[in-house]
Amino acid sequence: MQIGVSTAQSPLVSEPPLVSPALRIPLLAPSPPRLSALGGALEEIEHSGHFSNFGPVNTRFEAEIITKMFRGTGSCVTVANATLGLMLAVKQATGWRPHGKYALMPSFTFTATAQAALWCGLTPLFCDIDRDTWLPDAASEEALLRQYGDDIAVIMPNATYGNCLDVDRYDRLSRDTGVPLVIDAAAGLGSVQMNGDAFGRGSTAPMVFSMHATKCFATGEGGLIYCNDPARIAALRRMAGFGLDTARVTVMPGINAKLSEVSALQALEKLREIGPIAKRRFALQRLYARLLPGFTFQSMTGRQSGLQFASLLLPSHLAPQRANILDALARLGIGGGHYFSPHLAEHPFFRETCISGRLEVTQEVSERMVSLPLSDSLTESQVRQICASFIRICRDA
Numbered sequence: 436m437q438i439g440v441s442t443a444q445s446p447l448v449s450e451p452p453l454v455s456p457a458l459r460i461p462l463l464a465p466s467p468p469r470l471s472a473l474g475g476a477l478e479e480i481e482h483s484g485h486f487s488n489f490g491p492v493n494t495r496f497e498a499e500i501i502t503k504m505f506r507g508t509g510s511c512v513t514v515a516n517a518t519l520g521l522m523l524a525v526k527q528a529t530g531w532r533p534h535g536k537y538a539l540m541p542s543f544t545f546t547a548t549a550q551a552a553l554w555c556g557l558t559p560l561f562c563d564i565d566r567d568t569w570l571p572d573a574a575s576e577e578a579l580l581r582q583y584g585d586d587i588a589v590i591m592p593n594a595t596y597g598n599c600l601d602v603d604r605y606d607r608l609s610r611d612t613g614v615p616l617v618i619d620a621a622a623g624l625g626s627v628q629m630n631g632d633a634f635g636r637g638s639t640a641p642m643v644f645s646m647h648a649t650k651c652f653a654t655g656e657g658g659l660i661y662c663n664d665p666a667r668i669a670a671l672r673r674m675a676g677f678g679l680d681t682a683r684v685t686v687m688p689g690i691n692a693k694l695s696e697v698s699a700l701q702a703l704e705k706l707r708e709i710g711p712i713a714k715r716r717f718a719l720q721r722l723y724a725r726l727l728p729g730f731t732f733q734s735m736t737g738r739q740s741g742l743q744f745a746s747l748l749l750p751s752h753l754a755p756q757r758a759n760i761l762d763a764l765a766r767l768g769i770g771g772g773h774y775f776s777p778h779l780a781e782h783p784f785f786r787e788t789c790i791s792g793r794l795e796v797t798q799e800v801s802e803r804m805v806s807l808p809l810s811d812s813l814t815e816s817q818v819r820q821i822c823a824s825f826i827r828i829c830r831d832a
């Protein structure tokens with residue numbers, strides 16, 4: 436999420452803070468590694484003279500995430516944020532001049548997926564989602580692939596709220612149709628597949644992960660492109676460094692998408708703690724599901740999702756009351772929201788620039804969606820309080 440993250444001491448960005456300081460239990464409470472506790476490592480960066488350009492700390496992070504999270508399989512390159520990562524991966528996958536073609540993606544995703552495609556000269560083409568998993572719907576994708584054929588330049592599924600996509604099915608779909616694949620796995624660092632692997636382990640298609648402050652794998656700004664194809668990662672690394680080769684001549688499309696050494700240090704620290712953090716956040720979401728049996732929760736396709744917030748659907752008859760319900764929660768000091776509602780096809784800019792297939796399920800799910808607090812500091816007893824309040828407010832609504 437691009438959300439203004441501000442703390443009492445330091446307003447960081449110009450976007451309005453979503454987390455109101457008046458809230459006792461905020462929707463999100465970013466907890467990136469504490470720079471103030473990294474004095475020695477920060478001094479090392481200062482002395483090394485390397486501040487960016489895939490320096491030693493970044494190199495260490497890339498190596499450690501491959502060995503620790505992906506158990507030695509695959510390659511990766513860091514990026515300054517996942518949006519730039521998506522732009523690079525789409526550009527690399529589709530070639531230099533795919534203008535006028537379509538990027539097939541769900542309407543139920545974050546703005547960045549569509550913006551990245553538009554920056555690559557593509558037109559987002561929105562498909563529907565599955566009613567239970569809230570992942571892109573296979574039948575909807577396949578119908579649009581048949582309808583638009585060669586005019587589709589790239590398939591861009593989103594791993595909704597970190598829920599695991601069937602990467603093998605997408606690989607087959609990409610092979611059968613000849614359309615390249617770029618996976619928006621932004622929330623998925625911390626997600627675990629049914630087979631116990633980190634989400635995406637071994638994927639031949641690029642998986643783009645975010646390390647934004649509001650994600651489960653929270654730093655400040657940062658991203659990672661992972662895939663089991665070292666040549667593709669090498670090309671993406673050159674593209675992230677202006678498209679320059681080792682002789683410092685421009686050999687391909689490029690941009691500056693490099694992660695700074697200080698950000699890489701935060702990523703390295705987060706990697707050390709991500710296991711228990713992701714596990715705990717997921718356990719809290721399961722507690723919500725147990726305490727709110729009258730509401731609809733996402734069907735899990737993996738063993739664990741890297742969660743940013745807790746998500747549930749209101750019963751249909753309460754959907755029109757959503758704003759009132761969230762206001763009532765806020766009055767009790769409890770933050771709430773509704774990601775990704777409005778869905779992309781409803782955003783003014785995307786209405787003018789994108790096209791859609793049928794979006795019945797997307798429409799219904801997004802109208803009923805409610806996001807509830809989740810953070811590293813949230814306690815079980817707070818979840819119980821939130822649920823008791825939520826049930827009472829919904830009953831009175």
Ligand SMILES: *Cc1c(COP(=O)(O)O)cnc(C)c1O
Pocket residue numbers: 436437516517518519544545547548593619621622644645646647657658
């Ligand atoms: C957070 C998010 C992004 C953008 O990630 P940044 O690192 O903030 O650029 C893209 N897609 C989805 C689905 C996201 O949730």
